[in-house]
Every structure is written in C-alpha cells, then in structure tokens.
Amino acid sequence: MRLYAAVAAGGFRRYATYRTATAAGVFTNTVFGFIGAYTYIALWEQRPDLGGYDLSQALTYVWLGQALLMTCAMMGGGFEDELMERIRTGDVAIDLYRPVDLQLWWMASDLGRAGFHLLGRGIVPMALGALAFDLALPTRPTVWLAFLFSVFLGVVVSFAVRYLVALSAFWLLDGAGVGQIAFLAGLFFSGMLLPLTLFPGALGEIARALPWSSLLQVPADVFLERHTGWGLLGAFAFQAGWAAALLALGRLLQTVATRRVVVQGG
C-alpha cells in the first residue's frame, strides 16, 4: 500500500510541477464556465425546469462540469496517452520488469493526478462561478463528503475506461482511433455537453446507464442532492459496479496482452 501511496503522491507532484499550464487551464475552465453558464441561462429561460433542474441547479451543473472536467478526465488525456506511447515504443517492458501490478500502478498514479486536478483545476473555477452566479451549493457537510466519494468513484470508472483504451495499443499499436471514440463518448455520455436527464426515451435511459454517467452526471446529482438516502447508496452502487466490472475487464485484457502480444522493440 505504501508503494501505491508513493506512486499516487508522485502522480500528484508530476502535475503540480507545471504551474503555468495549471494557471492556463484554470483560465480556460473559467472562460468555458461563463460561456456554458450564459448558454444554459438562455436555454432555461425558454424551458424552465428542463431535465428537472431549476436555473440555479443548472448553473451549478455547468460549473461542476468545468471543475470536474480534468479531475474525471472526461475528454481523456492523462496517463493513457503515456501508456499507449510506452506500449508503442516498447518502454512498457520496463514497467513489466518491476515487482508491481501494472493496473494498480497506473491507477495510483492517475488518482494522484486526479487529486491534483481537483485542487488545482477544480476549486478556483468553482469559486469564481459561485461569485458570479447564484449557485445551489450544499449546506450540509455530509453532502460534500458524499459528493467527494462520488467523484472518487467517478475517477476510478474514468481510469478503468481509459485503461482499456490504452491497452488497445497492444493490438492496434496506434490507439489514436480508439482514443478519439473514447473522447467523443466521454464528452457526450458523461453529461458534459448537456445533463443526461434532459434526454428523453430510450436514448436517455441508455445514456444514463452507461459508465460515463459516473464521471459527471452522478456526482453532480449527488452534489445537487437529487440522490438521497437509499437513492444515494444506489448511485454509489451504480458507480462502484461499473468500476469493478471495467477494472476486472482491464485486468483480463492485461493478462492476455502481456501473455500473448509481443512487446515492441529491441
């Protein structure tokens, strides 16, 4: 455990070293937060209570999206580009020489990264959003704790999906195509563009049942106290279920990959 804690700490510090990039990222998140907020205001004035959110909740949703965009890596990015490159060049062999589990290693590192992004890229845009708009912020500390736990589960699901994307490079060598599919799926099915509760019928049902809804839709609804009591446990179970299933799939794929596929390069 101490090893993986050290790996996570390293993942945190790796991103923390690039301060200018962080500042630029915060700026971008804030700008997109304002754009999103005014778009939602226009939308909600036409259709109040869209998706069951009032305007204040809708604006909160926008700013949560910006705050969690990097944390839950909704558009991909982070470790999987690095891992795919390591698979492509054969550097992954080095990872396999170590007495560590590949999946746990990368997960710890990604959790460290997410921790940094939550603090470095999440708090400032959220605070600025709260200053500029009337947001529906939870008052009870337990709701904040539940939200943080839900974000944690969201990060794990996000990791598990991206790990599968990265492992595809063992077979495809160039995982860019898979990465782009994951990017589009993440952008849409996480609820980043529009809350998934807006979508009617079968599409809505499917979108809400897919793993990506764990990345934003579920944590946001926990934050907005739309999941309470048993419903909250249900939301956690939904996220944890996807996390467990996808991690297990990743583990299976990892076993097959390391056993069967030639590690590239001499």
Next chain:
Amino acid sequence: MDGDSEGFIELDGIEKVFDVRRRAGLLRRERHQVRAVDGLSFRVARGEMVGYIGPNGAGKSTTIKMLTGILTPSAGRLRVAGIDPQRERTRLARRIGVVFGQRTTLWWDLPLIDSYRLVHRMYRIPDKRYQENLDRCVELLELGELLDVPVRQLSLGQRMRGDIAAALLHDPEVLYLDEPTIGLDVISKARVREFLRDLNAERRTTVLLTTHDLTDIEQLCQRVMVIDHGRLVYDGALTGLHEVGESERTLVVDLERELPPVELAGARVVKVEGPRQWLAFPASASAAPLVARIAAEYPLVDLSVREPDIESVIARMLSRRQIPEPAGPTPL
C-alpha cells in the same frame, strides 16, 4: 532454493517462435513464423560477468525478455535463481535489476531522488539498506548534485548513471545491462565500467551484458557468448573470439603528403585517401612495433588505432564458421 552454483541462470533448449502476419495483398494476409530464438542452451554461474552479443535481430533482447519473464518460451526449460521467470515474474523481479541504455526507468518529470524513493517502496528495501546503497551509488556514480534535478533535465550520461543506481538499490542478484554505455562520452563510459567492475567484484552480482561496444566486453567480461539467428555460435573468452574471427585492428596514419601505399610486414593497406592511409593488422598483435617502424620510415604527422567493432568480428567469425559445415538447409 537458488539452484546450484554452476547454473545460476540456466537455459535448456529454449525456443521462441513469433507468429507474424504480413499484408500480402489488399485484403489477404500471410502468416508466417519467425524463430527469434532457436534451441538456446547455456549456463551462467553466480558472480559471472558475461557479454551477450550478436548482430541486430539475433535474438538478444528476446532472450532477456524471456529471462525476466516478460515473454514465454515456446519450448525448453528456463531457470533464473531457481525460479521459472514466466510463472513468477513478480517474485523474480525483486531479485533482478535491468538497465536499458536507450530507455529509462526513472520518472521523467520528477527529481531523481523521487524515483529512488519509489524504488525503495517498490522493492520493500529495509530503510538502512536503502540508505547505504543510495549513499554508495551517489558517491561512486557522482550523483550528489543531481538528486534534486528533474530527470528530463539530465544529460544522457547523467541519466544513465541515475538509471544504473535505480537498478541496484535493491541489491539485485542478477543485473541485465542492455547497451549501458551507448551514446556516452569517453569519461562517462569509463566511470560506468569501473562502477560495474567493482560491483561485480564486491557483491558478486551476476551480470549479463548486451552491447555493441567491444571495449565494454574487453574491460568487463571474461566470457562472451555470441548469438546469431537465435543460436549460440560462440561461448568462451574474448581472445578466443578474436582468434576464431581472425579480427583485425586498424591503424590510421596521416602522412605529410600523398604517398604510395605503405609497405610494412605484418600489416596491409586497406584504404588510401590523400595523405591518410588505413592499415589492417591482426588484433592479437601489438601496435607498438608497427608504429615505431612507420615513424622511422615515413613522414608521420598523426596516427590512431581503431578497435574492430563487434559486428565485423562476428561477421568474420560467422563467415568462417560456415565453410567447414556441410551445406544443409539454410535456416530462415
């Protein structure tokens, strides 16, 4: 159980066959098999330092990958320190160290010391032992001022020394070195070699060294194994390799002006380019008498001696080796 001292690393009839699919037409794909390693058997005793050389694509890296458990042999028996690498890759990983000249195990964005702290946890090295080993590596590899520098800012030579230290903090019993001096300047090369020699002498670390630099082998290894087309074609002392390969060193002489080819017993001119001439002489002979005679008989400005590179020694050896053999079916 570490196995007997005779065979710390043991290979018996190891084969590795890769299935390669090649595009043969618009949609058609051809499957064919590549024998990267073809019936390899050898033993390395504990504390030996062995050069493992061969042309590109001969199967060196494939062998190392099997020895570390990353690849599974298609056939044969393999043991390292009594462990079957493929079955117990993680357990074996605690007892081996791997250094690649062209790849790094260090964390790119973080200071060097962070990678070492991680190694400390990764191999569960006792604190005291870790500190001792780190101090020793820092001193001998002169890493003191580099510990707080992010790895991406290190020069190639500094990074290489950093990588070697990272591979040794957990007291590995076996060290696999793949081109550890590639791209290093002369001073860095000498420093790395000296460190490896001491390590082998003091800790009896078993070392398997893959390199294209013959000087690495000359200075470090009593024994050389040459692999070609996945087979062991030579196993013995380096001097023997020179004899078998009849390898030659080259004396490059710069004369004052263009002159006809130098005539000298024991050497022959292989190339003339203006005032510069290249003379080949047997690697086993001393260069000193040749130099003395040229200096006495010719208007000499400058000279240098070039060691034979491994490729040409091996190429010569392989070409000679094929003469006495009866012509059989040529391997792939």
